[in-house]
Amino acid sequence: MSPAPALRTTRRTTLGGALVGVVVLAGCDLGSGDPASAPAPSVDPDDPDAGLVENVVDDVVATRQLVETLRRRHGSLRRPLGGLAQVHDAHLEALGSSRRSDQGSGRRSPPTSNAAEALVVLRARELRHQRLLVERATAARSGRLARLLASMSAAVAQQLAVLPREEGR
Amino acid sequence: MTTLDVLQVALAAEHAAVYVYGVLGAQTSASDTPQLFAAVSDAYETHRARRDHVTDLVLEEGGTPVASEPAYEIPRGLGPPATVAGAALSLERRSASTYAWLVANTVGGQRRWAIDALTDTAVRELSFRGSPETFPGADESADRG
Numbered sequence: 518m519s520p521a522p523a524l525r526t527t528r529r530t531t532l533g534g535a536l537v538g539v540v541v542l543a544g545c546d547l548g549s550g551d552p553a554s555a556p557a558p559s560v561d562p563d564d565p566d567a568g569l570v571e572n573v574v575d576d577v578v579a580t581r582q583l584v585e586t587l588r589r590r591h592g593s594l595r596r597p598l599g600g601l602a603q604v605h606d607a608h609l610e611a612l613g614s615s616r617r618s619d620q621g622s623g624r625r626s627p628p629t630s631n632a633a634e635a636l637v638v639l640r641a642r643e644l645r646h647q648r649l650l651v652e653r654a655t656a657a658r659s660g661r662l663a664r665l666l667a668s669m670s671a672a673v674a675q676q677l678a679v680l681p682r683e684e685g686r
Numbered sequence: 687m688t689t690l691d692v693l694q695v696a697l698a699a700e701h702a703a704v705y706v707y708g709v710l711g712a713q714t715s716a717s718d719t720p721q722l723f724a725a726v727s728d729a730y731e732t733h734r735a736r737r738d739h740v741t742d743l744v745l746e747e748g749g750t751p752v753a754s755e756p757a758y759e760i761p762r763g764l765g766p767p768a769t770v771a772g773a774a775l776s777l778e779r780r781s782a783s784t785y786a787w788l789v790a791n792t793v794g795g796q797r798r799w800a801i802d803a804l805t806d807t808a809v810r811e812l813s814f815r816g817s818p819e820t821f822p823g824a825d826e827s828a829d830r831g
Contacts, residue, residue: 600818607820638787651805655798660790667789667801668824671782671808675818680807 549576565658573666574614578644581605585628587635592633601643601676608669640680647673692791693740696800698727699784700737701754706777707733709760710770719767725813726774732810733781738802743796768815775814777821782807786823 527622585601588595607615609616629635646672707730714723744751744792760772789797808822821827 523798576831599761604818604820608778611821651801652799654789654801655794663788664790664824665821665827667804668821668827670801671805672818674805675808675812675822679710684830 591632690749694752697740702758703733705758771814775816778811784821
């Protein structure tokens with residue numbers, strides 16, 4: 518039987534996490550050298566999480582493509598969606614993917630006649646993406662990967678919270 | 687570190703959060719700063735519920751829940767609404783780091799709970815004038831590829 522993911526985290530991660538808890542107790546500030554840090558996962562064919570990572574990468578690419586399509590199609594959304602595009606790009610990089618968002622997912626973006634409609638479509642797509650991240654974070658064998666995917670999910674949730682409800686808002 | 691140890695650390699963090707939010711609540715006014723008052727009150731209730739939940743998890747694991755400390759260090763200079771909001775934001779960011787760590791060190795339902803707590807905390811940061819982050823609770827990921 519393989520060890521539980523909780524036991525497969527590095528000693529560095531474990532100690533760092535404990536420190537985070539203690540620091541919360543003390544009300545002190547964590548510096549940039551937070552030892553809770555752990556190397557970002559990269560895709561390794563022998564990694565039991567490799568398929569899961571590929572699946573997540575596919576979904577990030579597809580979601581990012583929709584963001585870019587809508588930014589091009591509706592000029593008023595170019596700026597408001599800039600932060601979302603950057604978040605997806607950073608997530609791809611953290612996953613160790615060499616794929617770029619302009620390397621086709623094979624999916625066609627749905628037609629949108631105006632910015633308000635585009636935002637409705639985008640919100641639904643981002644929500645699906647966030648749910649997928651939660652599912653994959655829960656299923657990941659690696660604790661470090663789970664942490665990364667959970668953080669990505671939280672980032673998308675933040676973006677959804679600040680996404681304009683309608684054009685010009 | 688065992689699952690029980692991990693949960694005890696999370697519980698200790700929640701004890702601290704509940705205490706600090708109690709102090710922050712006393713620094714806000716429902717009439718003068720209704721939005722901040724509501725946000726702090728909601729955060730207090732949320733962390734109290736999480737403390738109770740993690741206490742149950744510790745009991746399920748066969749442990750004795752770690753007790754809260756008599757007092758915790760609180761941020762200095764509280765009073766102005768912006769300072770209270772800043773302290774709350776700082777607390778939520780530390781909570782996000784704790785939940786992210788909990789995600790890495792748990793499995794199944796416990797991990798799922800930690801993921802939801804991380805997400806909720808990340809969004810809650812925004813109600814305390816926080817800005818969206820690329821990797822809530824895992825800042826170092828932004829520097830790695």
